Amino acid sequence: MIKSVYIHIPFCDTICSYCDFCKFIKNSDWIEKYLIILEQEINSKYEGEIINTIYIGGGTPSCLNIEELNELFNIIKIFNKSKTLEFTFECNIENITEDKLKLLYENGVNRLSIGIQTFNNNYLKFLNRNHNKEDIIEKINLAKEIGFENINIDLIYALPNQTLEELSNDIDEFLKLDITHISTYSLIIEPNTKVFIESYKNIDEDLDYEMYKLICNKLKDNGYNHYEISNFSKSGYESKHNLTYWNNNEYYGFGLGASGYIDNIRYDNTRSFNKYLNGEYIKKSHELDIKETIENEFILGLRKINGINKEDFKSKYNKDIKSIEVVNKLLKEDKLLENEKNIYINPDYIYVSNDILIEFI
Ligand SMILES: C[S@@+](CC[C@H](N)C(=O)[O-])C[C@H]1O[C@@H](n2cnc3c(N)ncnc32)[C@H](O)[C@@H]1O
Ligand code: SF4
Incomplete structure (x- = not known):
């Protein structure tokens, strides 16, 4: 990949x-x-x-x-x-x-x-x-x-x-x-x-x-x-x-304090120069379950003004984006909007988007 x-x-x-x-x-x-x-x-x-x-x-x-x-x-x-x-x-x-x-x-x-x-x-x-x-x-x-x-x-x-x-x-x-x-x-x-x-x-x-x-x-x-x-x-x-x-795709993070996301594992490298020089690169790592992966999909994806593509979501997770309860709640509250392709944060709420994103955790 x-x-x-x-x-x-x-x-x-x-x-x-x-x-x-x-x-x-x-x-x-x-x-x-x-x-x-x-x-x-x-x-x-x-x-x-x-x-x-x-x-x-x-x-x-x-x-x-x-x-x-x-x-x-x-x-x-x-x-x-x-x-x-x-x-x-x-x-x-x-x-x-x-x-x-x-x-x-x-x-x-x-x-x-x-x-x-x-x-x-x-x-x-x-x-x-x-x-x-x-x-x-x-x-x-x-x-x-x-x-x-x-x-x-x-x-x-x-x-x-x-x-x-x-x-x-x-x-x-x-x-x-x-x-x-x-x-x-x-x-x-x-x-x-x-x-x-x-x-x-x-x-x-x-x-x-x-x-x-x-x-x-x-x-x-x-x-x-x-x-x-x-x-x-x-x-x-x-x-x-x-x-x-923001598309929640995988990436390598190399170097002191870097973060990465590889093979469904999110990791943070150490910020300790000595540990890094001794080859103890990673401070913590965590394998994501499907719930956490979907959480990240929303928290990261809704940062994009165009939001998340509904078809892409379906092919990635084999489920309808609107089957997610919080999505429906936020759509009803007009905090999320949808068009033919995407679900996205209502532009009137972009400034307070953190308050919306937090609902996915
Ligand atoms: C990785 S940092 C630094 C990159 C580079 N060394 C520099 O100083 O331009 C990237 C950006 O984050 C922003 N930044 C860093 N600390 C910040 C803070 N406390 N509040 C707001 N923006 C910050 C700055 O605009 C900075 O250019
Ligand atoms: S101290 Fe921070 S903001 Fe300043 S140059 Fe270094 S990394 Fe950039």
Whole structure:
């Protein structure tokens, strides 16, 4: 069966004030050791299937130097790649150089996902990001010149004190870049982050809702397709890799803290660097029963704005989607809607979709 691959690179140049991901300040000695073990993990788990999407995420994969990147691409040669491979590489503005971008391009990377967060220089400082608005424009133009046609940026909104006008400016700056994809995330103040320790609070919920609406409307008016709660793309540029997750399909997760879903088993790799280096890759794994698989089908599938295809559901589970009690309840409450092909969340409830998804657990 065709599968997807996620590879985690847990190194960053600096640590952002809001970030709770699995990452460390980079250190060349650790990177060297990490890549050796990563290769061993991949060789021990990969069974030669055709790979349709590869996503190298982090951390900051682009903080690796040219030699380390070459090593990583050597490791990846093992995969039996589909002719239509989508190959995404996560980058930060401050450490992508012309040489690195060329190397990625030559090695088959055909999608960049760049952490921008905001174009506002004051908020960039607050988030402890090491770039400014001018750098963003320069690096994205450079990537385009090298040949990258499919570029995503990540944007964070609902920053403390942020106004609707400031957010609107961020969206305008994104639109000027004329790129294919944007992921937008409302700031989560995670424990153990600098913003949490310094007691920053989330913005007012009504303003958060206004911001979400502004993003959806402005992107839609400018030809972007809202295809998942937080994701928007030009037609045909939806992230194939992330659709693997939302379609509840299987994927390998390699590297520190990565998660995977293989042969009906969901697993989470350890976040302990020492354990990982000792080859104790997996922290926990769990074989799903049919009830849990169907639960995931809804929790993940209804994140897509078009929801779940009724025929696909039937052929996957050999039962009618409307034979599921919760589906009927939510249809009666108008929280779910249906058309000829799909069942999907009523657009009026997308903002509170978590409250709906939780009903499936
Ligand atoms: C895997 S992370 C980091 C990738 C990359 N190192 C970077 O910083 O751009 C992917 C995205 O999640 C978002 N993110 C991370 N922490 C967040 C938080 N606390 N609240 C909201 N969004 C967050 C950011 O937009 C980030 O770019
Ligand atoms: S947001 Fe990205 S760059 Fe910043 S610390 Fe987290 S993983 Fe590293």
